[in-house]
Amino acid sequence: MSNSLPGQSRQSRRRQQPLPPPLRIVFGLALLVLFGTLVLMLPFVGSQRPLHWNEALFTATSALSVTGLSVIVPATDLTLLGQIMLLLLIQLGGVGFMVAAVVLLRLIGRRISLVDRLALSDSLGLLSPAAIVKLTSRVLMTVLLFEILGALLLYLNWRNDPRLTEGQAVFYAIFHAVSAFCNAGFDLFSGMSQFPGGIPRDSISIAILGTLIFLGGLGIPVLGDFFIYWRTRRFSLHTRITMRVVLFLILLGSVGFTLAEIRPGATLAEEPWPRQMMLGLFQSISARTAGMAGVADFAAISNASQLLLIILMFIGCAPASMGGGITTGTFAALTISLWSYSRGYSYVRIGGRTLAVGTTRKAAAVLTISLIVVLLAIWLILMTHDSPIGPVAFEVVSAFATSGLSLGMTSQLNLFGQLLICLTMFWGRLGALTIIVAIARPQSRPETVQYPEEQILIG
Numbered sequence: 001m002s003n004s005l006p007g008q009s010r011q012s013r014r015r016q017q018p019l020p021p022p023l024r025i026v027f028g029l030a031l032l033v034l035f036g037t038l039v040l041m042l043p044f045v046g047s048q049r050p051l052h053w054n055e056a057l058f059t060a061t062s063a064l065s066v067t068g069l070s071v072i073v074p075a076t077d078l079t080l081l082g083q084i085m086l087l088l089l090i091q092l093g094g095v096g097f098m099v100a101a102v103v104l105l106r107l108i109g110r111r112i113s114l115v116d117r118l119a120l121s122d123s124l125g126l127l128s129p130a131a132i133v134k135l136t137s138r139v140l141m142t143v144l145l146f147e148i149l150g151a152l153l154l155y156l157n158w159r160n161d162p163r164l165t166e167g168q169a170v171f172y173a174i175f176h177a178v179s180a181f182c183n184a185g186f187d188l189f190s191g192m193s194q195f196p197g198g199i200p201r202d203s204i205s206i207a208i209l210g211t212l213i214f215l216g217g218l219g220i221p222v223l224g225d226f227f228i229y230w231r232t233r234r235f236s237l238h239t240r241i242t243m244r245v246v247l248f249l250i251l252l253g254s255v256g257f258t259l260a261e262i263r264p265g266a267t268l269a270e271e272p273w274p275r276q277m278m279l280g281l282f283q284s285i286s287a288r289t290a291g292m293a294g295v296a297d298f299a300a301i302s303n304a305s306q307l308l309l310i311i312l313m314f315i316g317c318a319p320a321s322m323g324g325g326i327t328t329g330t331f332a333a334l335t336i337s338l339w340s341y342s343r344g345y346s347y348v349r350i351g352g353r354t355l356a357v358g359t360t361r362k363a364a365a366v367l368t369i370s371l372i373v374v375l376l377a378i379w380l381i382l383m384t385h386d387s388p389i390g391p392v393a394f395e396v397v398s399a400f401a402t403s404g405l406s407l408g409m410t411s412q413l414n415l416f417g418q419l420l421i422c423l424t425m426f427w428g429r430l431g432a433l434t435i436i437v438a439i440a441r442p443q444s445r446p447e448t449v450q451y452p453e454e455q456i457l458i459g
Contacts, residue, residue, distance in 0.1 A: 026430060029064065033426070036060030036089045045082035054418055061422040063089035065429035066322055068185020068291040068404020069395075071411060071418060075191040080171075083188060087175050093429070094182025094216075094322050095143055142223060143181065150177035150212045157204045163194040180212035183322040185291025185404030197296030203278060206294070210282045213290040214250075218242065219318035237351050238329070241336075242318045245328040253284030253312045260304040267295040287312045289323025291404020299408045306394055306407070313401040314374070324402030324428040326370050333363035366431070374400050377424050384416050399424040 039045070040056035051059070051072065058071050063086055072078070074086060155173035158164055164172065172188055176199070179186045189195040199205070215223070225232075225239040235243075258280030261268040268276045283294035287309045295301065301309075316325015333348075337360050340348045348355040377396045382389060387409065395409040399421045413421060 029426065029430060032064050032092065033057070033061050036064055039085055039089075040082070044079060045085060047077055047079045047082070051077070054415055058418050058422055059086065060089060061425050062404070063184065063186065064093035065324075065402050065425040066090060066093045066182045066184040067324075067399060067402040067425045067428070068179075069399055069406055069410050069421065069425070070186070071413070073191035074186060075188045083171075083175065086186065087178060090182050090184045090186060091178055094178070094184065095140060142220075142227075146212065146215055147174075147177045147181050150181060150208060153208050154205070157202075157208065158200070161200070176209065177212060180209045180290060180292070181216040181322065183213060183216045183289040183291075183317065183402070185286075187292065199292060201279070201294070201296070203275075206278060206282045209292060210285050213292070214285050216322040217285075217289050217317035218246065219321035221320055222318060237353055240351060241332045242328055245332050246318065249288065249312060249315060249328070250281070250284050253287060253308060254281040256308045257283050257287075257305055260302050260308065261295070263302075266302055267297060267300055283309075284312065287403065287405060288315065288325065289313075289317045289321075289401065289403055291398065291406075293405065298405070301407075303390065306390060309405065310394055310397050313397050313403045313405065314370075316401045316403075324400065324431075326366050327431075330363040330366045333359055334367060337363075370400065373424070373427060377420055380420055381413075381417050384414065385412070387412065395421065396424060400428040402428045 037053065037056045037060045040051050040060055041053060043050050045051060055072050058069075059074075061067075062069050074083060078086060151174045154177055155169055158173060159166065159169045161169065175186075175188055178184075187199050189200065190198040199209070219242065221236070222239045222242050225235050229235065254277070258268065258276055260266065261280070262271075262276055263269065268279060271279065279294040282292075286292045286294060314325055315331045316327055317323025319327045319329040321327075333355065336350045336355065337348045340350075348360055374396055377400070378389070378393050381387070381392050381396065385392065391407045391409040394405070394407050397403075398405050402425060410421070
């Protein structure tokens with residue numbers, strides 16, 4: 001007969017329960033940030049001196065959240081080995097912690113548990129964990145295929161550039177292909193005297209980088225639909241909505257940015273009109289997540305362009321993609337709900353389908369929480385920095401959306417501001433719902449009491 005008390009038995013069972021999937025993702029990314037910080041603090045990583053802990057922490061967080069904001073200049077402050085470490089952190093952040101963990105477990109012959117499959121499904125933003133391990137291998141192969149192809153094309157374009165050695169052309173092509181497809185925004189050209197304007201902006205480089213950014217921002221489900229279209233001859237509702245929203249945002253951003261920057265004295269005023277259109281298109285694609293500047297003097301863009309880019313960054317990329325923001329899925333769900341409400345429909349309708357009530361509620365929750373996080377971060381930085389609200393809002397939204405575009409505010413942040421931006425990037429990479437579900441108290445019992453319904457005034 002056991003002498004253990006019922007309370008002790010419940011406590012032991014609670015201790016033996018595995019961590020819930022959202023909490024695994026949060027802890028996994030936090031451990032990776034800690035590991036990346038320690039690696040970047042090694043003596044042989046910094047070119048002039050070892051990185052300070054806050055510099056290493058900020059860089060590791062930015063790389064693993066595939067953001068691109070930086071308090072250092074990777075081209076000059078990191079050795080070649082340090083740049084390789086940065087590249088690996090970007091790649092790990094792009095494919096995701098859970099994808100890397102599952103691949104590692106498969107390589108050592110370990111079985112993937114149900115909890116790991118659920119966590120992986122959450123990290124990829126998928127609705128069902130069915131065949132998740134097979135999908136993981138396809139995801140990894142797809143990422144590597146696009147990155148290898150992009151690196152090859154960039155190398156062929158840059159190998160004849162007299163400002164680059166053969167070895168630099170190879171490494172830079174690999175680094176920027178990974179950075180572009182993972183929507184990270186880090187580059188090794190800024191800070192080099194040979195490239196005073198940053199990344200090369202010739203038409204071929206812009207086309208290759210823009211294509212990689214675009215593909216990386218579509219999301220795993222959309223790319224998967226494209227790969228099996230020859231067999232199914234149809235796209236899912238998610239893919240159809242995502243493509244419409246993405247193309248709309250790209251067109252809106254391209255036209256808006258070009259119109260704002262071709263005015264006399266603006267950044268694109270001296271460019272011929274084909275270049276104006278191409279750079280406007282590239283900036284619209286890059287703004288929502290990648291953070292690569294389409295103009296050399298990016299800090300000189302107009303206030304109208306800044307506001308437009310803040311909107312694009314806040315919306316961000318597709319769910320289960322390399323980017324951040326509230327995602328095009330949230331934006332689409334709220335827009336479709338508004339349209340259905342204005343038409344007098346009882347349910348949210350789109351494409352011959354009815355959206356689940358839970359989808360609209362999640363979208364509203366993501367928008368509300370995201371606005372609270374962004375506004376709180378802006379207020380805290382304004383309280384601790386003597387800076388105008390425009391650059392601060394731009395920096396915070398860029399960090400939240402894991403975009404990486406900056407008006408130069410990053411280098412002016414004090415220690416508190418750097419830590420706050422780190423937390424914002426961390427939050428932006430995981431997503432509002434993941435963190436809220438991870439820290440929320442689990443429902444221990446069903447609701448047995450239902451209160452009377454009453455309305456409040458709205459509008």
